[in-house]
Amino acid sequence: MSFQEKRAWVYAVIGLCVPVVYFAVIFVRAGGGDVTRTAYVVPMLVAIGGAVVLNIAAEVVAGIAAGREAGLKDERDRQIGRLGEYVGFYVMSVLALVPLGLAMGEAAHFWIAHTLYLAFVLAALASAVTKIVAYRRGL
Template sequence: MSSEEKRTWISAVVGVVVPVVYLAIVLSKVPGAGVARIAYVGPMLTAIGVGIGASIVLTIVAAIASPRDAGKTDERDREVNRRGEYVGFYVMSIAALVPLVLAMAEVEHFWIAHALYLAFVLAALASAAVKIVAYRRGW
């Protein structure tokens, strides 16, 4: 497995675990209180920071575990990355319409922020999924 594929797997796992934990914590507060009272900004920024930090640390650990492969990319890695990023871009472009519509409808900031966060998560997961399939099955 190339270092780029390992990075993709790390991104996919972190991209699932961190948002699920965040959403479980924050959305569990929704039934008992109005969304205007839920303090979500700090936890959301923490989740984003933890996601970035975990990806960096796990990528470093993977590079230390197999130093010969670290940082090596070839044409296949670049093509897989390009295709995955294209898909992620299109998913983000479509998913970003939801928070835009919510903002136009003057919905609570809580829902707009979470729709945007979900759009980013879906784009990252779609990108990672395309890359993993490309690595595993080829073109």
């Protein structure tokens, strides 16, 4: 397994686990009541910041563990990386229409923020899964 494939796996795991924890916190805080009245701003910022910090830390640890292999990228790695980023971009572009529509419809800020956050999460997961599949099945 190449270093870039390992990074895609780590990115996918972090991209899945952090939002699951975040949404669990929000639903627990709601306590069966109106979820739109839940204080979500600080937990969302912590989740976003935490995901960034975890990915940076994972990159550093993986880079140290891999040694010289960490900096090596061949043409296949670049193509797979590009494909994954394209897929993530298109997923984000399409899913961003949902919060845009909610904003135009004057929906609660809670729903606008969460659909936008979910669009980012799904775009990141789509990108990582695309890369993993390309590494496993070939480009």
